[in-house]
Amino acid sequence: MGVIDLAWWKLALAAGMIVLLAIFTFLGRLGVTRSLLIASLRTGIQLALIGLVLEALFASSGLHWIALMALVMLLVAGREVMARQQHRLTGGWAFGIGTGAMFLSSFAVTILTLTVVIGPNPWYAPQYAIPLLGMMLGNTMTGVALSLDRLTEAVWRQRAVIENRLMLGQTWQEAVGGIRRDAMRSGMMPSINAMAAAGIVSLPGMMTGQILAGSPPAVAVKYQILVMLTITVGTGFGTLMAVAWGSRRLFDDRERLRLDRLSG
């Protein structure tokens, strides 16, 4: 089964439907017209550019180029994690903890999956490595960002409770125990929900894409299961590290709550 290539002008038809939607939202004064058009434009431009980059990357297949691409993806994800937090750790810690957690978990799981499970030759073959890392980073980013935001926000709001628990002689781990559980849960929930709903409520995007591209469904399903499990592992360990490091940073070596380490 071959893949039907899409001519560029056919994409213009899809874009035309967006314009139609934009006209309706504009006439209805619903206030989303501007962001709708800008986001559509960004999708087109960003994906076209990444297409060019991937074409070049697939052609060269050099490990250093793939590593550079992975580094850029990681740094952008790290910036995104930081930007999504309302009260963030100061002094580079917000970026450092988020990026460190994502690096350790996403890269470890991706490399393990490539070398042990899929086994392309060479192991860093870009058509496997880049999409896999992309999905891993994207989901881990969401988990880490949600959990860190939840952690810092809850600690900020419940400072009096935490300090009262410290006054009663609780360790810092006990004093933020409930908050850490909440943060962990909010980071993991999207992955757990996605796994629970897969195939029944939703057909996962990767599998759909692979089937559209001509893959037999049986193969696409196996890849989808692999990707979902590894994404959950990556997100889980990333969130775990972010919550552990983030909450540790909120207390000093005397187990005092240090809200001065959070930006207002």
Next chain:
Amino acid sequence: MPDLRLEDLSIGSLENVSLTVPAGEVVCLSGRSGSGKSRLLRAVADLDAHGGSVWLGDTEQSAVPGHRWRRQVMMVPVESQWWADRVGDHFPVGYRVNGQPPLPVADLGFDEDVMGWFVSRLSSGEKQRLALLRALAMNPSALLLDEPTANLDAESVALTEHWLKREVTQRHLPVIWVAHDREQIRRVAGHHFTIRGHGLEAC
């Protein structure tokens, strides 16, 4: 119980505060609002970074982990915080056995079933008295009380003062008690200091 000693303690506008609180004695601390009474208590409980040293008998504050220190030198804030649903959830496990609290809750004006009460049902005065009960249930070696009767009516004030005095004497605890009311200070204090400028002044 050992004495509580502050040596050259500095925090905020307070500098080089030295004070010895003998076991079994209440030292009252007063001063304008904003003069640093609560911050001084927080420094003694090691909740804020500070200069100088604090001793409980032969144990220096920095020689033990923070939570161990605070378990011994226990601070009770003006506004107590409650994080679980029921009162009893905030007390050490032994205090819920058979619903029979070993602490005489009746002495503080509570029914025997108080441990099963919902926190959301408590008035601010009940919260304050229960916070004192909760602190003593942890068996501390010293107490830091920040206006322990601020939210109480006259009758409860008398009850609480009496109960605290008795517990302090029986358990032989050193106590720093922040208070505003001159009458109360006269009733409970062994010594009384007031914060003036950068230091303490005996009254």
